[in-house]
Amino acid sequence: MLLNANCGSQMQQSLEKGDLVLKAREWRREKGMVAARDDLTLALKELDAGHGFMEQRLWHTNADKRFSYPDSLSQLSKAQRQRTGIFFLLGFHTASGQSERVVRHVEAYLQEQGWHAHLVKVPPHRTSQEDAMAIQSTLAEHLPQLDRAIVIGFSKGGLDWMHWFAEQGHRLPKAEREKIRLMLTFAGVLRGSAVADWLAHAGGPVPSTTRGYIRVFDEHGEEVLADVRSICVDPWAVSQRPQMRELTPWLRLVSLVAIPEGKGGLTRVHRGFGLLSWLVAMQWRWLGPLDGMTETASQVLPQAAGVPQHIVRVQGSHALLDGHYLNGGTVSMVFLKKNRDSWRGGEELLDDLLRALPSAWVMNRR
Numbered sequence: 001m002l003l004n005a006n007c008g009s010q011m012q013q014s015l016e017k018g019d020l021v022l023k024a025r026e027w028r029r030e031k032g033m034v035a036a037r038d039d040l041t042l043a044l045k046e047l048d049a050g051h052g053f054m055e056q057r058l059w060h061t062n063a064d065k066r067f068s069y070p071d072s073l074s075q076l077s078k079a080q081r082q083r084t085g086i087f088f089l090l091g092f093h094t095a096s097g098q099s100e101r102v103v104r105h106v107e108a109y110l111q112e113q114g115w116h117a118h119l120v121k122v123p124p125h126r127t128s129q130e131d132a133m134a135i136q137s138t139l140a141e142h143l144p145q146l147d148r149a150i151v152i153g154f155s156k157g158g159l160d161w162m163h164w165f166a167e168q169g170h171r172l173p174k175a176e177r178e179k180i181r182l183m184l185t186f187a188g189v190l191r192g193s194a195v196a197d198w199l200a201h202a203g204g205p206v207p208s209t210t211r212g213y214i215r216v217f218d219e220h221g222e223e224v225l226a227d228v229r230s231i232c233v234d235p236w237a238v239s240q241r242p243q244m245r246e247l248t249p250w251l252r253l254v255s256l257v258a259i260p261e262g263k264g265g266l267t268r269v270h271r272g273f274g275l276l277s278w279l280v281a282m283q284w285r286w287l288g289p290l291d292g293m294t295e296t297a298s299q300v301l302p303q304a305a306g307v308p309q310h311i312v313r314v315q316g317s318h319a320l321l322d323g324h325y326l327n328g329g330t331v332s333m334v335f336l337k338k339n340r341d342s343w344r345g346g347e348e349l350l351d352d353l354l355r356a357l358p359s360a361w362v363m364n365r366r
Contacts, residue, residue, distance in 0.1 A: 021298055024288030083116070085118065088118070089120050128227075133168060189293070192294075192298060193232055194232070195277075202284070254312065258316055259289065266278055322335060
């Protein structure tokens with residue numbers, strides 16, 4: 001896979017007709033960013049396999065923290081939880097920020113609840129292809145001890161899982177692969193990131209200066225840039241595509257998708273993501289709505305994946321925890337308080353999900 005190629009032009013040329021990423025870009029060019037954002041919000045509902053089923057269940061558990069659906073994952077016994085693996089993957093360059101602390105706390109919280117929760121250890125500044133190899137070794141070690149598994153990707157972690165499905169998954173025995181029943185993604189970069197592409201390849205003062213700064217002032221600068229280049233690759237637009245249905249026939253996907261909430265069609269709740277979105281969108285006027293790190297449409301699978309996907313729409317930035325559901329519910333009140341405990345917001349979201357997700361999606365074959 002050529003990581004030095006201009007991924008943006010490749011993506012433009014290789015997207016299939018009817019692809020949601022391509023549609024969102026066309027809407028932006030024809031109608032402007034605000035209308036494209038609104039059209040995309042409706043299109044995501046139409047793409048949802050459950051016609052809003054999962055979204056409405058999550059709205060309910062989010063609004064009432066004491067309520068659990070009787071058929072939800074939260075009702076599994078301790079013995080069932082111990083035999084259920086939950087494997088996390090972090091996003092890009094998170095070791096220096098708050099993201100790892102958030103996910104580490106979620107991992108500990110789930111372990112306390114009796115789940116076999118494990119954060120896949122990937123070295124910092126490694127490409128998605130290298131991360132896929134770390135996933136493979138982790139699953140090979142843990143899955144034989146388990147009856148079923150849930151895999152989770154935050155941001156770039158979603159793309160890492162796609163590369164595992166494309167490049168490594170066939171190495172697992174069939175019996176172990178079929179234990180993977182559910183995938184959760186949180187603003188998951190499933191189709192590659194146009195923002196990463198802009199940072200890695202665009203001309204102009206901002207991206208060029210940023211690349212130069214990384215090379216000069218970061219001792220791992222070249223590794224960081226190689227990582228960025230790997231994120232711009234859309235694994236669904238190259239010859240070696242993910243084999244999700246073939247490898248994991250009982251899998252279904254639940255995606256929390258970040259939709260920019262601002263009046264101008266860009267995110268405003270996060271200053272950094274808002275500024276980055278504006279810079280990228282103004283220079284690359286062919287891009288669709290952005291959450292600050294990737295196009296919103298890139299956070300869902302193409303229909304060719306053949307995997308049922310349930311979509312929960314979040315109005316906010318790539319951080320997700322700063323957003324609101326379409327019914328007005330706050331994703332995480334803990335996070336929005338912006339105090340010293342805001343990093344516990346991930347626990348709140350996972351708890352809402354466990355009380356909403358049907359246990360049959362993990363315990364049974366569809």
